[in-house]
Amino acid sequence: MGLRAYIVTRVLLTVPMVFLLLTIVFFVMRILPGNPVLLKFEKNADPALVAQYTHMLGLDKPIWQQYIDYIWNLLHGNLGLSMAGSFEPVGPEIMSRFPATLELAIYSTIVAIVVGVLLGSFAARKRGSIADGAIKVYGIFIYSFPVFFLGMIFQIIFGVWLRILPVGGRTDIGMIPAGLTIGNMHIQTGLYTIDSLLAGNIPEFFTALKYLFLPSISLGLVISGVFVRMTRTNMMETIRSDFVTAARARGLRESTVVYSYALRNALLPIITIMGLQFALLLSGAILTETEFNILGLGTYLVDRINFRDYTAIQGTVVFLAILISLVSLIVDVLYAYLDPRVRY
Amino acid sequence: MKKVGSEQDSLFSASAILFRPLTSAIRKGNGRNFIIAGLAIISFITAMSILAPFISPHNPTALDIGPPNSPPSRQFPLGTDLYGRDVLSRIIWGGRFILLVAVTAVLVCMAIGIPIGLLAPYAGGYVDRVVSLVMDSIYAFPSLVLAIMIVSIFGPSVINDALAIAVVYVPTYFRVIRSQVLTIKELPYVEAARSIGANRLSILFRYIWPNVLASVVVVATINFADSILTTAGLDFIGLGLPVTLPDWGIDLTYGRQGLASGFWWDIFFSGTMIVLSALGFSLVSEGLAERTNPKLR
DSSP: OOOOOOOHHHHHHHHHHHHHHHHHHHHHHSSSOHHEEEEEEEOOOOOOHHHHHHHHHHSSHHHHHHHHHHHHHHHHOOOBBBSTTTOOBHHHHHHHHHHHHHHHHHHHHHHHHHHHHHHHHHHHHHHTSSSHHHHHHHHHHHHHHHHHHHHHHIIIIIIIIIIOOOOOSSSSSSSSOEEETTTEEEEOOOOOOHHHHHTHHHHHHHHHHHHHHHHHHHHHHHHHHHHHHHHHHHHHHHHHHHHHHHHHHHTTOHHIIIIIIIIIHHHHHHHHHHHHHHHHHHHHHHHHHHHTTTTTTHHHHHHHHHOOOHHHHHHHHHHHHHHHHHHHHHHHHHHHHOOTTTTO | OOOOOHHHHHHHHHHHTTTTTHHHHHHHHHHHHHHHHHHHHHHHHHHHHOOOOHOOOTTTTTTTTSSTTTOOOOOSSBBBOTTHHHHHHHHHHHHHHHHHHHHHHHHHHHHHHHHHHHHHHHHHHHHHHHHHHHHHHHHSSOOOHHHHHHHHOOOSSSSHHHHHHHHHHHHHHHHHHHHHHHHHTTSSHHOOOOTTOOHHHHHHIIIHHHHHHHHHHHHHHHHHHHHHHHHHHHHHHSSOOTTTTOOOHHHHHHHHTTTTTTTTHHHHHHHHHHHHHHHHHHHHHHHHHHHHGGGGO
């Protein structure tokens, strides 16, 4: 099977997953008590008004009819209108919230990889030493931390006692990095660190970075435990392989052997872990966003759940499911590209 | 290592030979320190939770035991919270429900995950494929999102929290058990059992299950740790246990209000207890994993 055929198969395989999750969420939410209408009105509200509102949201139709309508709209790329608040379209709302989550995810992953690879490869090199034991314990210890507790500790140290870092939000009030305009084309990613660079505004870039610092360190450290462990295991196996022994036999320095021979090969599986950890990363992002007051996808979902906003919740689930499939696909393709032994 | 040849050393080596069977049995157990440390933490926390009514100095829910937000002092060793409740008493009581959720969740997970994981690969064909697809879909999705949705629909309570955790964790049991069954059922000793006419169920439970058990225990211990962390996360979102209960997760969430004023004791002790209890189970899990998987050592 060629690469293209592989990609097509994978994309087709994600359809049942998205469909399945959506169907479960759709029916479970509607079958169980509580809905956006009941939450909107008082207990003894005018029945006519309630009926009118129910009709407006389309919730008076039979459930299967609602389901077919929703799927039909979804196939046309339409996620519908929100069922609470100002009834704004769900799709654009999700897209406006997503960059904050993406930015947090990117920077946290960088933190996790840097910490994980450094500690993991060091531990593998000093296998069995006290340092190795300590790093192993670090991995277990940091995994046991609720990300928001770590965030609180950082907030109180750096934000309240030392007063050197902001404890919430994405950037200073009223400052939204402009992005880049070439002719009548406007590039604005919504990722503040990138937009500010595109606009050539260095102070804005550092401000955005300053706000990102504590959230991404908190989330990155919590996830780094898994990276430390995997890097260590991979490194120990690679160090034992023939080509490393050969490099050592040629009289290369130990650090050259470890860091430029073994590490390169041990790093390949890290890409796979990144894909596997993506769901964990998103779970952590919800808590981190709540703790640091970041208006991302996680806070959007939590906010909408309180209103039983069916369409918004369904939309977010569909979006996340597609996102996860996409990430795992990219990871697989990237892996095949980097490791010529893997062919599809 | 000590110098060879001293008198003390020869005594030492003589005793080492005498007790070799014993010492080697202890040494053979890799990850032993992790398991012991983990069990110590777990026993401490369990004992504290069970003995709470006898060792807690104050009523954990009584308001205005002391002045609100007073820092740790001789009278209140861990300070008082926003409502003037004694933090130490709340810490002592606060593990009861979060641990109850974890125990319930693990039991539910095992009750569902183990039979499905054992039977699906044996059923094979369509059944196996459909079950795997459902499990993989749940597995790939961010667990907290699913847990949040389930709890938000059913409402917060010990049972609902446990069910939410079970739904997101059953796939982990399923995947681990299924992959093991698929490997083990092709091994020669199972084939031998089949050739002497053992029936399918007896092969599954008498030949395969004992070899799957070790990894189930590893999964179950890490499931404990994750359940504690998930419950704390749900508490934090406002969807965990009812707020009237003395609970570490709830104290951690509400303690945030004093954060800007620097009232660190409001969050520090409850947070530490959550870390400690998750750590206890993670340590045991890691120790057990090292025993069974030499690659991790």
